[in-house]
Amino acid sequence: MNRYKVAALKELQEKRCMKVNVSGIDIALFYVDGKCYAYNDRCPHEAAPMHKGVVCGTRLPAGTYEYVYGMEDQVVRCPWHGWEFDIKTGKHLANTDVKLRSYRVEEDGEDVYVLLNR
């Protein structure tokens, strides 16, 4: 497993979402609730660039005609078809069997690192 320095922590904290390329792989980095996350930038549906998606909250499951807002800034919505993914788990909100491909990510001092098997 190789450790790649991919971003300055401060930059990711400010942008909350950014794309990096590591060894030929496009990776979308996210910063949510004090933690970094790294996912393959291709949406598992039709390969849209996830880093172009909107980071937002959503309406949580609720009763009929009830509205509960939550997951503020914890959801990335695919820029094409709107599939919502929980940034903390990578799981699609409508079908949790579908996930963004995740990579191990580490913070080390002022930098963010991604660990890859290549």
Place this chain on the structure above:
Amino acid sequence: MGREPKLIDCDVHNSFNDISELLPFLPKVWHQQLLEHGFTDVINKAFSPVGLVRRDAVPPNGGRPASDPQFMLEHHIEPNGIDYAILTGTPYMNALSLLYDPDYANALASALNEWMVEKWLKVSPKFKGSIHVNFSDPQAAVKEIERWAGHPDMVQVIMCSSAKIPFGQRHYHPIYEAAEHHGLPVAVHPGAEGLGQSYPPTPSGYPTRFMEWENILPLNFMGHVNSLVCEGVFEKFPKFKFVAIEGGVSWLPHLMWRMDKNYKALRDSAPWLKRLPSEYIKDHIYLTTQPIEEPPNPEYLVQIYKMCGAEDIVMFSSDYAHWDNDDPKMALTPFPKEMREKIAAKNAMKLYGLYEAPEQTEVSGA
């Protein structure tokens, strides 16, 4: 314990011979309106050279087809081995919700239900009735459901499929709440699309021919099924069942796949949905066979049924005595045995709780 039913006909039309049959069940204040106006608002369709009823279904006394309970038993129920016939009235009766006068419609619903019990359900245990309600006045509809829910031979609520508000919307929820409470499915039947207080049968306007109108009826059913699921009706009323009579079946895979696809993208606009839309359809919507779809290769129909789980939610219907009725011995031949048995009786048996066939009855005059 008797045997299980082998054939349940989920759409049998029982008609008046003369509209004056309703007078004994209707308050005097509505008599003139019934006799001089009747159901005129919801009757006039485009011309059909075939006519709307089977020409061989005229009773021996020369009355209207499907107006004589004894002749219906002799002509349709007994020869076809039908264990139960779910009587649905006629499309114009179903369409009382579209009449211009809602108070008249409420009175008609009450009268029709009494007429159903007195003239039909008392004749044979094979007859099961549908409770007419006026959906333009949901409170009155609830009262009518409460009035008849305890009757052992009233097995569902019936309304027309033509409507100004899609069936998932909150306007109808009191009706569904009452139906669910009493374990009664709500069925809808086509025939008044574009008539009375409704919109054109297509969003783009009126077809010009009866054939064209008939072809496109499923469009309305697709809209209602879509609405029922997306509005969260089946989350709000988890035991509620909806029966889409005579609205076709083969559109179901398309609608399911389209709904599921969009749910994956637009889930947050219907956050009450906890499962894929197609799963609600499979658990809550029933459909009927007639008019059976007739692809060039009958096997295509079997394949479509398999695609959407239709074998567990589709029920046989003849539509007797309408012109486009299906013969139970002919219409189900494309289906393999196990699928055929579910469609012929088992699905309806479970939905309506008709687990035991009635004892064979003599048909008087047969």
